[in-house]
Amino acid sequence: MRKALVVGGAGFIGSHLCGALLAEGAKVICVDDFSLGTRENISDSRKNENFRLYEADASKEDVLEQIFDKEAPDYVFHLAANSDIQASASNPEIEYKNTYTTTFRVLSCMRRFGVSKMFFASTSAVYGDQRDVLLDENTPNLSPVSYYGAAKLGSEALINAFSYMNDIQALVFRFPNVIGPRLTHGVIYDFIRKLKKNPQRLEILGDGKQTKPYIYVSDLAEAILRFKETGRQGVSLYNVGVEGDTSVTRIADIVCEEMGLSSVQYDYTGGEGGWKGDVPRFRYCLDKIHGAGWKAVYTSDEAVRRTVREIAAGGDIHV
Amino acid sequence: MRKALVVGGAGFIGSHLCGALLAEGAKVICVDDFSLGTRENISDSRKNENFRLYEADASKEDVLEQIFDKEAPDYVFHLAANSDIQASASNPEIEYKNTYTTTFRVLSCMRRFGVSKMFFASTSAVYGDQRDVLLDENTPNLSPVSYYGAAKLGSEALINAFSYMNDIQALVFRFPNVIGPRLTHGVIYDFIRKLKKNPQRLEILGDGKQTKPYIYVSDLAEAILRFKETGRQGVSLYNVGVEGDTSVTRIADIVCEEMGLSSVQYDYTGGEGGWKGDVPRFRYCLDKIHGAGWKAVYTSDEAVRRTVREIAAGGDIHV
Numbered sequence: 015m016r017k018a019l020v021v022g023g024a025g026f027i028g029s030h031l032c033g034a035l036l037a038e039g040a041k042v043i044c045v046d047d048f049s050l051g052t053r054e055n056i057s058d059s060r061k062n063e064n065f066r067l068y069e070a071d072a073s074k075e076d077v078l079e080q081i082f083d084k085e086a087p088d089y090v091f092h093l094a095a096n097s098d099i100q101a102s103a104s105n106p107e108i109e110y111k112n113t114y115t116t117t118f119r120v121l122s123c124m125r126r127f128g129v130s131k132m133f134f135a136s137t138s139a140v141y142g143d144q145r146d147v148l149l150d151e152n153t154p155n156l157s158p159v160s161y162y163g164a165a166k167l168g169s170e171a172l173i174n175a176f177s178y179m180n181d182i183q184a185l186v187f188r189f190p191n192v193i194g195p196r197l198t199h200g201v202i203y204d205f206i207r208k209l210k211k212n213p214q215r216l217e218i219l220g221d222g223k224q225t226k227p228y229i230y231v232s233d234l235a236e237a238i239l240r241f242k243e244t245g246r247q248g249v250s251l252y253n254v255g256v257e258g259d260t261s262v263t264r265i266a267d268i269v270c271e272e273m274g275l276s277s278v279q280y281d282y283t284g285g286e287g288g289w290k291g292d293v294p295r296f297r298y299c300l301d302k303i304h305g306a307g308w309k310a311v312y313t314s315d316e317a318v319r320r321t322v323r324e325i326a327a328g329g330d331i332h333v
Numbered sequence: 334m335r336k337a338l339v340v341g342g343a344g345f346i347g348s349h350l351c352g353a354l355l356a357e358g359a360k361v362i363c364v365d366d367f368s369l370g371t372r373e374n375i376s377d378s379r380k381n382e383n384f385r386l387y388e389a390d391a392s393k394e395d396v397l398e399q400i401f402d403k404e405a406p407d408y409v410f411h412l413a414a415n416s417d418i419q420a421s422a423s424n425p426e427i428e429y430k431n432t433y434t435t436t437f438r439v440l441s442c443m444r445r446f447g448v449s450k451m452f453f454a455s456t457s458a459v460y461g462d463q464r465d466v467l468l469d470e471n472t473p474n475l476s477p478v479s480y481y482g483a484a485k486l487g488s489e490a491l492i493n494a495f496s497y498m499n500d501i502q503a504l505v506f507r508f509p510n511v512i513g514p515r516l517t518h519g520v521i522y523d524f525i526r527k528l529k530k531n532p533q534r535l536e537i538l539g540d541g542k543q544t545k546p547y548i549y550v551s552d553l554a555e556a557i558l559r560f561k562e563t564g565r566q567g568v569s570l571y572n573v574g575v576e577g578d579t580s581v582t583r584i585a586d587i588v589c590e591e592m593g594l595s596s597v598q599y600d601y602t603g604g605e606g607g608w609k610g611d612v613p614r615f616r617y618c619l620d621k622i623h624g625a626g627w628k629a630v631y632t633s634d635e636a637v638r639r640t641v642r643e644i645a646a647g648g649d650i651h652v
Contacts, residue, residue: 103498106444110437114487118429125425142493154473157493157568164494168433168487174461174476175483179422179610249476291498 015131015243017041019087021072021120022094024051026196027135027231031091032059034235040064043085045078047071049112050097055196073115075122082123089242090132092120098199099139099162103291106161113165114172121176130181133242136170136188138226138253139163143293150299151188151251160291170251177249185241187234187254190298193321194231195328201262201288202318205269206326215279216270219288222263222280225295229256230317233310240308255298256310260318262288268315272322334450334562336360338406340391340439341413343370345515346454346508346550350410351378353554359383362404364397366390368431369416374515392434394441401442408561409451411439417518418458418481422610425480432484433491440495449500452561455489455507457545457572458482462612469618470507470570479610489570496568504560506553506573509617512640513550514647520581520607521637524588525645534598535589538607541582541599544614548575549636552629559627574617575629579637581607587634591641 018035022028023044028051035042041064044056048069059065066085070077072094095113102108117134124132141149142157158164170186177184197203201219208216237254244250260268263280270278286294312320337354341347342363347370354361360383363375367388378384385404389396391413415421415431436453443451460468461476477483489505496503516522520538527535556573563569579587582599589597605613631639 106437106441106495106498110434114433115429118425122425140490142497152473154471156475156490157497158490159494159497161491161494161498164487164490167490168483171459171475171477171483171486171490172480175478175480175610176425178461178476178478179425179480291494 015089017087018089019043020091021045024056028093029055030231030235036062073111078119078123082127093135099160102161109161109165117169125180131183133185137166138190140167145295148299184249186251190227190255193228195324217281225259225261227255227259228314228317230312252303253298256314258314260314334408336406337408338362339410340364343375347412348374349550349554355381392430397438401446412454418479421480428480428484436488444499450502452504456485457509459486464614467618503568505570509546509574512547514643536600544578544580546574546578547633547636549631571622572617575633577633579633
């Protein structure tokens with residue numbers, strides 16, 4: 015790989031990936047519209063002469079075409095998406111534009127400019143609510159319950175067809191919740207924000223029993239780099255995850271511990287999910303990626319604790 | 334059902350459905366942009382006072398909203414799509430706009446205007462090339478090889494999410510090849526057109542061994558009407574098909590017989606599929622829909638023969 019195009023490169027995961035790619039010596043072209051990504055996220059990368067930034071909306075056809083034409087990347091990492099499921103629950107148009115259409119535009123440009131290798135950031139949300147199933151890559155009946163999951167599953171379908179029709183080699187990872195520095199939303203972020211405002215009480219959406227695996231972002235970036243050149247034709251799909259999982263109440267406990275707060279009262283809003291479209295728990299079978307020789311460094315609980323430490327210590331939380 | 338909105342109602346399948354709905358006494362609002370649909374297809378329906386036509390592009394947000402607002406349908410049949418897989422193979426944008434985006438717009442309008450029942454025309458193409466698998470509704474690893482199949486699978490994903498989030502009751506049929514009067518493209522149409530031009534020789538794409546089930550359009554319309562009010566919450570998904578299947582060479586034989594042509598020389602272009610993205614054969618498990626009490630009247634071969642008779646006799650083929 016000589017030149018990597020990272021679409022959504024100033025976002026939470028994308029910015030970590032840009033950093034890891036630069037550390038490997040790659041030239042990195044970052045495209046971001048700064049709808050969720052920030053300049054702060056890529057402030058270190060921007061000091062590197064191998065890094066170039068385009069502020070551009072990847073859902074717009076001509077914009078992305080100009081970048082492909084000018085830069086001629088040989089690998090595309092597509093991480094542009096709305097990553098805030100809760101936000102799109104009240105406005106599905108966000109997923110249509112930012113998640114599905116960006117994928118269609120990226121693939122159309124790859125087809126047109128003959129770029130034959132890509133990575134795609136998919137999600138556990140494509141499985142829908144199959145809480146009693148140990149989810150592996152061959153699990154049937156993928157029935158997303160969120161607009162986010164639907165747009166990601168639609169994107170996977172596009173990748174299959176474009177890969178077949180244009181001999182594109184695609185690596186697709188289905189992520190669980192990803193956490194770590196530069197997180198901009200989600201339960202950990204919310205708890206810290208709320209507790210900075212009021213250290214006595216904490217509102218918890220749902221019954222607190224929602225339990226999911228949380229992966230640390232550096233583990234994920236390392237996995238992407240490790241698998242990016244698999245040399246296999248077609249689409250290679252992996253569930254990427256960690257050992258263990260963490261309940262929402264356990265997250266609240268860790269946040270309180272790390273912030274040095276005791277006797278915080280938890281106020282549960284009740285119900286199984288935090289909001290409609292939230293999948294209260296899921297379990298991943300990781301045999302495929304473990305069999306390929308990769309394991310996450312941090313467990314789910316460790317990932318949560320590290321994240322809380324970094325975020326609570328920083329000044330980035332807007333109360 | 335008092336008032337049905339049929340999106341893509343002037344198309345091949347849509348127009349038969351409009352006719353069947355009117356025969357049941359429903360009010361029918363037909364939306365079509367006449368990209369593939371024709372006024373000829375709905376000439377009978379237009380004489381019925383319960384029929385109203387909007388010439389409109391359902392991929393445009395405001396257009397469809399105005400129609401929902403004005404007509405307040407209580408059931409939506411969504412059949413708008415690019416149905417010509419071969420055409421979109423060279424221009425995937427067609428599927429993005431006509432197949433995926435129309436679905437997103439229809440669902441967004443249903444969400445906004447509180448319409449809670451729908452039918453969606455899906456396809457065997459969502460399965461991809463799984464030629465050695467007896468395909469049932471629980472078959473895993475749906476990996477479309479055509480842009481058409483990808484846009485339909487993406488549409489199914491949208492339906493799952495919109496159904497869950499907005500309590501929409503959706504009936505989804507995965508069709509095999511559908512044939513009958515008003516067919517505008519496909520192998521039967523092509524063979525008749527070619528033989529009218531040159532009754533001595535017939536070019537056949539592929540090796541002629543591509544073998545698929547062909548369902549007669551009236552069988553399909555009847556199935557849609559039979560199942561449209563299942564009363565079940567969420568998404569009800571069925572493979573819809575026929576007994577038997579028909580090879581491309583067998584279709585050529587039937588076309589020649591029905592056109593009274595003997596000793597036509599077949600020129601095969603060779604290769605397994607007719608074009609890239611063509612799935613050369615597939616087999617459907619029909620246990621679910623048969624178990625629900627429905628069976629097609631015509632076998633695949635009978636459907637082909639009836640279609641050839643009607644189309645060869647008509648003056649609609651443009652040589």
